[in-house]
Amino acid sequence: MEQRILLTECPDSKGLIAQITNICYKHQLNIIRNTEFVDPVTGQFFMRTELDGIFNEHTLLQDLDRALPLGSSRSLLCRQAKKVVVLVTKEAHCLGDILMKVYDGSLSLNIAAVVGNHPELAALAQRFDLPYHFISHQGLSRAEHEAALLQVITPYQPDYLILAKFMRILTPRFVAHYPNRIVNIHHSFLPAFIGAKPYQQAFERGVKIIGATAHFVNEQLDEGPIIQQKVAAVDHSYSALDMEKAGRDVEKAALSEALQFITEDRVFVHGNKTVIL
Amino acid sequence: MEQRILLTECPDSKGLIAQITNICYKHQLNIIRNTEFVDPVTGQFFMRTELDGIFNEHTLLQDLDRALPLGSSRSLLCRQAKKVVVLVTKEAHCLGDILMKVYDGSLSLNIAAVVGNHPELAALAQRFDLPYHFISHQGLSRAEHEAALLQVITPYQPDYLILAKFMRILTPRFVAHYPNRIVNIHHSFLPAFIGAKPYQQAFERGVKIIGATAHFVNEQLDEGPIIQQKVAAVDHSYSALDMEKAGRDVEKAALSEALQFITEDRVFVHGNKTVIL
Amino acid sequence: MEQRILLTECPDSKGLIAQITNICYKHQLNIIRNTEFVDPVTGQFFMRTELDGIFNEHTLLQDLDRALPLGSSRSLLCRQAKKVVVLVTKEAHCLGDILMKVYDGSLSLNIAAVVGNHPELAALAQRFDLPYHFISHQGLSRAEHEAALLQVITPYQPDYLILAKFMRILTPRFVAHYPNRIVNIHHSFLPAFIGAKPYQQAFERGVKIIGATAHFVNEQLDEGPIIQQKVAAVDHSYSALDMEKAGRDVEKAALSEALQFITEDRVFVHGNKTVIL
Amino acid sequence: MEQRILLTECPDSKGLIAQITNICYKHQLNIIRNTEFVDPVTGQFFMRTELDGIFNEHTLLQDLDRALPLGSSRSLLCRQAKKVVVLVTKEAHCLGDILMKVYDGSLSLNIAAVVGNHPELAALAQRFDLPYHFISHQGLSRAEHEAALLQVITPYQPDYLILAKFMRILTPRFVAHYPNRIVNIHHSFLPAFIGAKPYQQAFERGVKIIGATAHFVNEQLDEGPIIQQKVAAVDHSYSALDMEKAGRDVEKAALSEALQFITEDRVFVHGNKTVIL
Structure with missing residues (x-):
């Protein structure tokens, strides 16, 4: 017996839930938890099904592909920790929070490495026996720096990159290597205070x-x-600094809840929004 | 075309979601939203299905009854405002909040009447053109008072009674007339501060x-x-009084969110707990 | 014996608290609650002192004026309900919330009148025995409409105007009549979603x-x-509409907490910020 | 120039703020922040004053003692990290949170040592270069175990003991060594669910x-x-286990905010309550 998660996404049509759950039933799979959503604007259907049983993955996916309309995507995920690389600059709190939550079992992530454009957080990574790659951006063009980052990151084959207060803007060229697989924590309530120094902006706005x-x-x-x-x-x-300090807990909470959703395969990306089932 | 809500409750077994959604599909009903829950301790299955289409109620329920295991219950509810009677004593804030939310369309309730054991809130009910029944408990035994209440309430045939700061304890005899259909707002974070004067208790505990x-x-x-x-x-x-004042907003919020759940047919009672789908 | 509130604002200097509290002591006034703040950027000092005793207002203010540095302002306020005029358009929830809180004693305001640029809320005002002035903007220039509003509002001599979902933009010319005395509720988390249709903007941003x-x-x-x-x-x-509905409670809470601060004389305006003591 | 905090506690009387702030002024000390509270039930006065200047501690305290009524207590505290010993059992999250917050500078504590009645958390303490004392309670009477704990703790001369999920009940005899200096995190919303297994209790109550x-x-x-x-x-x-997991963040937040108050010398104990200025 095994537990897996089936994620389905397709244009909505009548009977989708019945079709999908029927196929699961014919495969003698038990549905532990099922959630779905239809976007009323785009008419896209999303479904996340926690299944329990003995999986004949090939046949199951084949049966689903036959039943689902054109333009569907589905995946059957094992419950295993995602492999991530964490990118940082100097601030310890988000990295530290992730490390501690993985350490105490609250967050199920396989942290392959930490990469920083400053050396400060090497010691923290090492306290948790993680490789730390210091890739300074000093004296490098943006393209050169990103190439250097990729050279270090790529061999780990991470599922996700986590920008845990990585204070560099990434180019579309870099981002294209990990589409919807780079998670950033921005230190403001977006879309308020886009860009640099959001706490200073927040302070000035009162x-x-x-x-x-x-x-x-x-x-x-x-x-x-x-x-x-x-x-x-x-x-x-x-003060702006007090806000920055108070913001640390908020940043940690937003980032670690987002990571929790991701570890549970609950996040669909739909245009510029997420659907979290 | 019509929208209805199907509520199903039965002992869990494999394929329930598939069976129920299949029946809906065969009836050419569209599932707008479906949520379900299996209590892992008791093994009870709960499902709430928002349906859209043309309903052949008799056949649909028959088909469901054939498919569902013994001990099942199911109901197919129309989206219409529940009829309620509100019971009060002297404090205006919960009654006022319900009246205003019904007035501005935030809460979909059909308030049939307000019943009070004091006369103070008659004026407020009348501002909203509602009958107010003043049933004093003075000089009456508890049984007599409850009989008098029932005499006034029963003819309205309410779906629910709302105790909006009704400061009388109801006997099991009275409660038996409206099993799981009397909603009370208790002014503490239960199970802390059970009984009388919870704000005073909270104040003393610090x-x-x-x-x-x-x-x-x-x-x-x-x-x-x-x-x-x-x-x-x-x-x-x-002070205890400041807590009581601050508590008003909390009481209003807890009560009106609970009523919102009820108006949307989202609440199942399971033993001494609720399942809210 | 009487309770009053002394508000002091001046450039910071050493010994201000000692000087002010000394003067209160010499006047045999008891300090019930004292709060103060120095803005570290501008060096401005703010203090709010709840006093209890017998007030010789003239001498007390004279003594304070002698002690305080140039550029100071101080006022000695009686605890009496502010007189307000509420401006509305069509949505009932903010007006209704204020009316109910004043009715049940949660908010200490003297509502002189309700003014609307649509007729819809006249009935609600009348339920609470308040005059409702319907001043349509139809066929009027902005200047003409504002003149008509002022003609109705001015005779009430309100301390504050409350824009309880008044969906018209007021010109600087109008605003100048009530500097820092017009309270608006904006339906977004400013500075996000400035301008029109903030819930639609929020929905689109996800x-x-x-x-x-x-x-x-x-x-x-x-x-x-x-x-x-x-x-x-x-x-x-x-949906955008669901956000708007969910936003009602948020709007009511933000507006009524702001009004609560104002009724307690806790709000200082300092540049484009508030200091709330 | 130095910053210190003056804490004053005494029976309330008219002019106290004036007297204390006058003495500070005469000592040419600048008040950065002043907060005070009078308990209306007991008539006790509490004041916390952040001061900046050159301190003649002896004279200042002498002047205060002359001015303050009988039964007063006052202390003039330096801003230096409190020395603490952390007691733990097996759960890592509270200890880990404190360690990380001290590491990243969010919490200003001097952790002298970690003491555990199980060996599990030794590795975590050592990752942060802290001594870990494993004092098993196995085979010891409660008195013997507490004696062993004290023998290890006492030499550190801690200002506070932090019970970071230390799952042993301490006897009054032990507690008497650190009156109002032992901080515990209880995993329920007290006074609900006193005693053992609060999450199980919370689960059962729904x-x-x-x-x-x-x-x-x-x-x-x-x-x-x-x-x-x-x-x-x-x-x-x-489930009860899910509640326990969700509770971890709540426990960490409650404990670290309490510790933050303590590090800032903001906590007065008054009977069975705290006053936090």
Whole structure:
């Protein structure tokens, strides 16, 4: 007996749930949990099915392909930890939070390596017995730096890259290597305060709530599909630095909840949005 | 074309979702939204299906009854406002919140009448053109008072009674007339501070968070199935009265969210718990 | 014996708290609650002092004026309900929330009148025995409409105007009549989604949290000092309309908390920010 | 120039703020932030004053002692990290959170050592170069085990003990060594679910919110002064184990916020409550 997750996405039509669950039933699979969603604007159907049983993967997928309409995609995922590479700059809190959550079993990730454009966080990675690759951007063009990053990252064959306060903007060329597979934590409640120094911007605007946004990276800065957002109350007594400090917990929470969704195969990307089932 | 909600509850077995959704498909009904849950402890299966189409109610239910295991229950509900009677004592905020939400269309309820054991809220009910029945408990035994309440309530044939800060304890005899159909708002985060004067109790304990609990009333005081709970932060500067004032918004939120669930036919009662799909 | 609130604002200097509290002590006034703040960027000092005793207002203010540095302002406020005029368009929820909170004693405001550019909410105002002035903007230039509004509003001599979902942009000319005395509820988490249709914008961006912002109105659209912000979680299943509905509670909460601060004389305006003591 | 914090506690009387701030002024100290509270039930006055300047500690305290009424206590604290010993059992998340926050500078604590009644967390302590003392309770009476703990802890002369999921009940005899200086994290929203297995209790009661409580330990189990409480929403789909997992973040948040208050010298204990200025 094994547990797997079936993800289905296709144009909506009547009877889809019945068809898919019937096929599962014919395969003698038990549905532990089933969630689905139809986007009322685009008419796209999404379904996530937690299954339990003995899987004849080939036949099952064949049966599904026969039943599903054209333009469908489906995948049958094993419950195994995703392999990730974490990219960082100098700030320890997001990396540290991920490391501790993996360590204490709260987050099921296989961290292959940490890559930084500064040396500061090497010691932290090493405390958790992880390789740390220091790839300075000093003296390199953006293209050269990204080539150097890819050279280090590619051999690990990661499922996802996690930008845990990696303070460099990635080019579309780099992003294209990992489409919808790069998770960034932006330190504002997007779309407020796009770009640099969001806490300084928030301070100057006099907001009463600060936020953080975990999102997939696409070609446009801070415009990728949002996975999770979290907020915290602030007041007039917070300096920009106080907001930054208060923001750390918010950033950690948004990023680790987004990663949790990903580890559970709950995230579909649909245009510039996410559907989380 | 019409929209209806199918609620199914039965002992879990393999293929239930497939069977039920197949029957819906054969009836050419479109599933707008489907949610289900299996209680891992009791093995009970719950499913709520929003359907769209032309309903042959008799045949549909017959087909379901044939397919479902023994001990199943299913109902096919029309989307129409539940009829309720609201019971109150002196405090206006919960009644007022319900009245305003019904007035502005946020809450879909058909309020048949307001019944109070004090006269204070008659004016408020009348502002919204509702009958107000003042049934004083003065000089009556508990049994007599409840008989008087029932005499007034029964003719309205309400789907639910809402205790919107009704400060009387109802006997099992009364409750038996409306099993799992009486919604109470208790002014504490149950099971903390059961019984009288919960804000005073909370103040004396020095809590940093206060709460409110909306629950179905059963035979045991403050022990019925919880529908929703809400909380708010407090601190040392709050007197018991300040907590009570801060608690008003929490009470309103917990009660109106619980009522929202009920109006959407999302609440199953399972033992002393609720399953909200 | 009486309770009053002393608000002081001046450039910071050493010993200010000692000087002010000394003067209060010499006047045999008891300090119930004292809060102060120094803006570290501008060096401005703000203090709010709840006092209890017998007030010789003239001498007390004279003593303060002697002690405080040039450029100071101070005021000694009685605890009495502010007089307000509420401006609305068609949506009932914010007006209704204010009316109910005033009715049940949660909010201490003296509502002089409701003014609407549509007739829809007249019935609601009348349920609470308030005058409703329907001032249509149809066929009027902006200047003419604002003149008509002022003609109705001015005789009430309101302390504040409350824009409770008043869907018209006010000109600087109008705003100048009530500097930092017009409170607006904007249906987004400012500065995200400035301008029209913020819920539609939020929906299109695929945010996971929606918000509302209560702020003072100044010459620039949606740029005035923020008083309070509140948020609520949403997900992919929310249409723009669902977000708007979910936003109602957020709007009510942000607006009524802002009004609560104002009724307690806790809000200082400092540049484009508020200091809330 | 130096920054210090003056904490004052005494029976309330008119003019206290004036007297204390005057003395600070005469010592040419600048008040950065001042907060105070009078308990309306007990009439006790509490004040916390952040001061900046050159301190003549002896004279300052002498001046204060002359001015303050009988039964006063005051202390002038340097801003230096408190020394703590952390007690643990097997669960890593609270210890790990504290270690990471100290590591990344979010929490200013001087962790002298970690003491565990199980060996599991030795490796984690060692990753952060901290001594780990494994003091098994196996085969020891409670008195013997506590004596062994004290023997290890005492030489460190800690300001506080932190019970970071230390799953042993301490006797009043032990607690008396560190009155109001032992911080515990209890995995429920006290006073709900006192005692063992609170998540199991919460699951069985069908609550919709779970919580955690950071409190000082006194002689009575789970009855000490509450410092901070945090909550998280759960639903019917959470098993007791799911609640426990979801509770980890709540526990970490409640404990680390409580520790933050303590590191900033903001916590007064008053009877069985805390006043946090």
